[in-house]
Amino acid sequence: MKPEAVIFDVGNVLIEWQPERFFDSQIGEDRRRAMFAEVDLHGMNDLVDRGHDFKTTIYDWAEKYPEWRAEIRMWHDKWLEMARPAIPHSVRLLRALRNKGVPVFALTNFGIGTWAIATPVYDFLNEFDHAYVSGHMSVIKPDATIYEMVEDDCGIDPAALLFTDDRIDNITAALARGWQVHQFNGPQGWANCLVSKGVLTNQEAQ
Structure with a gap:
């Protein structure tokens, strides 16, 4: 899918x-x-x-x-x-998806206070269609509840969600809910995944 x-x-x-x-x-x-x-x-x-x-x-x-x-x-x-520096290729991928009209969410273990510090500094954190921030949700990954909350809020079939995270426990928890997943170990691998899934072209994923 x-x-x-x-x-x-x-x-x-x-x-x-x-x-x-x-x-x-x-x-x-x-x-x-x-x-x-x-x-x-x-x-x-x-x-x-x-x-x-x-x-x-x-x-x-x-x-x-x-x-x-x-x-x-x-x-x-x-x-x-x-909390630095930004990973430029990943930021470009986020923006390429947005430019194509693909809904892009964040799902992050982040505090209320730290998110308030980070968002003025890293402008791309304000560009998500929705940012699911654990501090505001009072639950952290890999608790299954946080994934369920995302599903309930966005209304998208779990099988149609593609999620990347660097931690295998977070990836495993998403996979258990039927999400498509990619364990992040560098932006090029993530770019390749987005191309293979048909959401970006090779040129767009540069």
């Missing part, structure tokens, strides 16, 4: 999201490894992505680990330095 709508994850699909790389640049790899081994920073971020207040969540987490307080607070204070 030719897709009727295309759904993009954001982190590591449209914008690079590598907190470990950021902290390596700030405190060095050895200290970063020690901190990530002791502090569940990704679990902390999951709370933000579920809709918890951004600053309060990070700063409260920092108080649990006084020896890492300053570093943990960077997750809030320097968040925009972690």
Whole structure:
């Protein structure tokens, strides 16, 4: 079935999201490894992505680990330095789909506060027909509920939805609901997928 709508994850699909790389640049790899081994920073971020207040969540987490307080607070204070750069080819694909009139959605684990920070900086995040943002939905991928919410809202047959995400657990959950899927491991592979599905031509997918 030719897709009727295309759904993009954001982190590591449209914008690079590598907190470990950021902290390596700030405190060095050895200290970063020690901190990530002791502090569940990704679990902390999951709370933000579920809709918890951004600053309060990070700063409260920092108080649990006084020896890492300053570093943990960077997750809030320097968040925009972690969420970069954009992935230009992916952005071009988003816009090529829009130019053809293909409905394009985002389905992303993103906090309310972080989305508010990102959208003025990355203009393409405002170009989706609809952005399904986990913080506003109070549920994160790969929970089946978030996929069901997208289906109910857009009204499109799940088999006609084409979804890309870099994480296999998120892809597997979408596949279980009957979505067409592509695990993102670079924009060229995604471009090739869009061509193979008949939604873009080779020229349009450049």
